[in-house]
Amino acid sequence: MKPLRLLVLGCLLLFAPGGWCEELVVLVDRAADMPMSRIENGRLTDGVHKMLGEALARGTGRELRFLLLPRKRIARALQQGEADILCGYTPEWIEGDYLWTETVFTAEEVVVTDAGQPQPHAIADLRGQAIGTILGYQHPEIEKILGAGFVRDDSPNMETNLEKLARGRVHHILIARGVLEYRQRLRAIPLKLHPPLSAASFNTRCAVSRKGHLSLEEANRAIAAAARDGTLARILAQFR
Structure with a gap:
């Protein structure tokens, strides 16, 4: 039992x-x-x-x-x-x-970018570019760096965000490192991504x-x- x-x-x-x-x-x-x-x-x-x-x-x-x-x-x-x-x-x-x-x-939030796009080397490189986020979730660390240049592209959940990234509807998403690793392991064909940029711990x-x-x-x-x-x-x- x-x-x-x-x-x-x-x-x-x-x-x-x-x-x-x-x-x-x-x-x-x-x-x-x-x-x-x-x-x-x-x-x-x-x-x-x-x-x-x-x-x-x-x-x-x-x-x-x-x-x-x-x-x-x-x-x-x-x-x-x-x-x-x-x-x-x-x-x-x-x-x-x-x-x-x-x-x-303890967790880490990262930004990942489609490998078909230029590789960002810092969060500041994403100013003005749409970043896939989840509706209702706050990201104060990103807001502090990008200010008004933090362009959110909200989705209802992370699965939708990952699909948008796979289809090229967005080129960057915010995601917890553990979730990213789990999702990549389950995908039949893992997404081709640049190395993650640490956004916050x-x-x-x-x-x-x-x-x-x-x-x-x-x-x-x-x-x-x-x-x-x-x-x-x-x-x-x-x-x-």
């Missing part, structure tokens, strides 16, 4: 017949795609968000429920306490007042709702436990 099912069964046995097992509601952006999320028939079935949510549920001793929402509804839902926690973000990426956990993963954390049912201390304990027992490392290794 899987560990999460054992957790749920344990809750039921512990509190039966009249009690209940407290729920952990993990918020996930519906626009996220693999390796972060795979959503099938309205359910989260695979990816980093799923595995991390399961680790948090084990670490807090709660029954897990994922709440999948469009990007534009995430901040309001978390502020209103419709969910307890949202992971994979930094405070600069989402508006609102939340409690922030310790670092969960950041420590992703989890935003804990001030109106939810999870304390910051509980979240940090669960994250620390997942780091100690190797769960976080295994999650990343699975999608490299």
Whole structure:
């Protein structure tokens, strides 16, 4: 029996017949795609968000429920306490007042360019050129370098961005290095790209709702436990 099912069964046995097992509601952006999320028939079935949510549920001793929402509804839902926690973000990426956990993963954002185009040697070389981005996501480091010359070409998700790059509709995209490596490995014919330009390095954390049912201390304990027992490392290794 899987560990999460054992957790749920344990809750039921512990509190039966009249009690209940407290729920952990993990918020996930519906626009996220693999390796972060795979959503099938309205359910989260695979990816980093799923595995991390399961680790948090084990670490807090709660029954897990994922709440999948469009990007534009995430901040309001978390502020209103419709969910307890949202992971994979930094405070600069989402508006609102939340409690922030310790670092969960360290990641790097890069710009990649079609090898058929002149190779940029610095982010500043892209001033005035369209860069594939995801609708609703902020890139303060790029904005600081390019200013008004940061020309966004928004897509609903990274899969669309990569397809636009493959078809020549854009020549540059912003993407996490880990996502790029994962996607290139899965493609039948990998995209021909110039070496990535590092745009930003950041420590992703989890935003804990001030109106939810999870304390910051509980979240940090669960994250620390997942780091100690190797769960976080295994999650990343699975999608490299």
